[in-house]
Amino acid sequence: MNVRAMMTTLLMRTTTIQTTTVGTRKGTMTPSCSSSLRRGGVSFVSSLDSFESSTGNRCRGGGGRRKRRTASSSSRRIPTRRGGGRVVLSFSSTGNENSIETLTMTKPDDWHLHVRDGAKIASVVPHTAKTFDRALIMPNLQPPIRTAEEADTYRKLILDAAKTTNAKFEPHMTLYLTDETSERTVEDAAKSGFVRGFKLYPAGATTNSSFGVTDVKKVMPALRKMAELGLVLQVHGEVTHQSVDIFDREERYIEEVLKPLLEEVKDLRVVMEHITTKNAADFVSNFPESGRLAATITPQHVLLNRNALFKGGMRPHVYCLPILKREEHREAVLNAAVGPKSERFFLGTDSAPHPKGAKESACGCAGVFSAHAALSFYAMAFDSVGKLDKLEAFASHNGADFYRMPRNSGTITLKREEWEVPETYEFGGDVVVPFFAGEKIPWSTL
Ligand SMILES: [Zn+2]
Numbered sequence: 457m458n459v460r461a462m463m464t465t466l467l468m469r470t471t472t473i474q475t476t477t478v479g480t481r482k483g484t485m486t487p488s489c490s491s492s493l494r495r496g497g498v499s500f501v502s503s504l505d506s507f508e509s510s511t512g513n514r515c516r517g518g519g520g521r522r523k524r525r526t527a528s529s530s531s532r533r534i535p536t537r538r539g540g541g542r543v544v545l546s547f548s549s550t551g552n553e554n555s556i557e558t559l560t561m562t563k564p565d566d567w568h569l570h571v572r573d574g575a576k577i578a579s580v581v582p583h584t585a586k587t588f589d590r591a592l593i594m595p596n597l598q599p600p601i602r603t604a605e606e607a608d609t610y611r612k613l614i615l616d617a618a619k620t621t622n623a624k625f626e627p628h629m630t631l632y633l634t635d636e637t638s639e640r641t642v643e644d645a646a647k648s649g650f651v652r653g654f655k656l657y658p659a660g661a662t663t664n665s666s667f668g669v670t671d672v673k674k675v676m677p678a679l680r681k682m683a684e685l686g687l688v689l690q691v692h693g694e695v696t697h698q699s700v701d702i703f704d705r706e707e708r709y710i711e712e713v714l715k716p717l718l719e720e721v722k723d724l725r726v727v728m729e730h731i732t733t734k735n736a737a738d739f740v741s742n743f744p745e746s747g748r749l750a751a752t753i754t755p756q757h758v759l760l761n762r763n764a765l766f767k768g769g770m771r772p773h774v775y776c777l778p779i780l781k782r783e784e785h786r787e788a789v790l791n792a793a794v795g796p797k798s799e800r801f802f803l804g805t806d807s808a809p810h811p812k813g814a815k816e817s818a819c820g821c822a823g824v825f826s827a828h829a830a831l832s833f834y835a836m837a838f839d840s841v842g843k844l845d846k847l848e849a850f851a852s853h854n855g856a857d858f859y860r861m862p863r864n865s866g867t868i869t870l871k872r873e874e875w876e877v878p879e880t881y882e883f884g885g886d887v888v889v890p891f892f893a894g895e896k897i898p899w900s901t902l
Pocket of ligand 1: 568570
């Protein structure tokens with residue numbers, strides 16, 4: 457990739473930032489889907505086209521306005537508010553409501569985060585840095601981050617954006633695996649000290665994934681080198697065949713790609729990113745080897761099911777990829793995070809901001825911005841099943857252990873104290889609509 461071009465882009469940022477609220481602005485039609493419109497997406501494994509590359513892009517989805525219930529009363533619902541109604545959360549609660557009022561825990565890590573480029577970096581990084589001490593930064597810029605050298609440049613910009621909020625914040629990096637990734641590139645990554653792995657996007661699966669791998673066979677030498685050097689493979693686990701239903705793509709990926717891959721490269725450690733289905737939760741839980749396969753889980757996939765996409769109309773702010781699934785899948789993913797193999801699951805928000813206008817358009821981008829209240833969202837989900845005691849391991853221990861890094865040393869405290877999420881946050885000269893925009897949520901971080 458052209459580092460100079462990337463630097464030019466990245467340096468177009470402002471030095472100020474913040475999580476301050478700004479008024480909702482009218483969205484403009486945006487070309488931000490343009491990256492997804494790039495042609496050349498060849499389907500993963502077989503030969504089909506990149507369906508998603510013409511319909512959306514992100515690897516995650518939607519923030520949205522919806523309504524939720526308070527944690528202190530599972531049966532209470534806040535009335536639908538103005539503006540065409542909110543999406544009402546549909547999860548059920550069997551938790552020990554009010555049993556825990558504050559929760560002090562080891563500082564957490566976000567093992568799947570998008571911080572964009574240009575002026576947007578400075579807008580979004582402080583949201584994460586105020587709560588987390590580390591994050592694994594996704595490489596799907598346009599063009600993507602493909603070498604340790606490029607990652608170093610990007611990392612320094614992120615550090616700069618975080619320093620006034622949290623001087624201890626450490627961005628860790630993953631590189632974008634392409635058909636051309638060489639063993640030398642893998643060696644350089646391993647030597648860097650800050651690259652933790654490579655991200656495998658099937659071509660066309662999500663935002664800026666047109667550089668993705670067209671056939672896993674092409675990257676076998678790189679994967680073997682990663683296994684040898686202890687780097688981790690992060691996978692976006694969806695096939696992209698246009699003939700496969702969008703709700704079935706994760707399940708198909710496990711059978712068609714992930715199982716053969718884990719069999720073929722015996723020592724490779726893999727994180728199945730942002731899992732959304734019972735199939736994935738079961739596959740990870742039941743995998744016969746410990747410490748080899750893990751999964752990240754986003755807030756939206758344990759708080760919402762696919763009804764949220766169509767609650768009273770189309771809801772672009774809860775559109776994400778992988779897309780929200782049926783209730784039985786939401787329950788299964790949440791139960792896996794607190795279940796007997798819970799050490800294999802950890803926090804990865806996949807917070808993925810897009811400008812408001814890029815979501816509210818004829819080609820709405822996929823992605824949910826959740827960094828502003830990430831830990832609170834997970835607390836809501838874990839509290840809903842009475843498992844707040846499992847939150848610390850999920851947020852602060854399991855990921856560090858899997859990545860073979862020390863756990864963080866500081867602490868953070870969650871308090872059961874309601875606050876209202878702003879309608880928008882500033883976003884590099886534009887605005888982003890956050891997850892639970894305009895809604896009150898029951899957990900605050902101190
Ligand atoms: Zn992602």
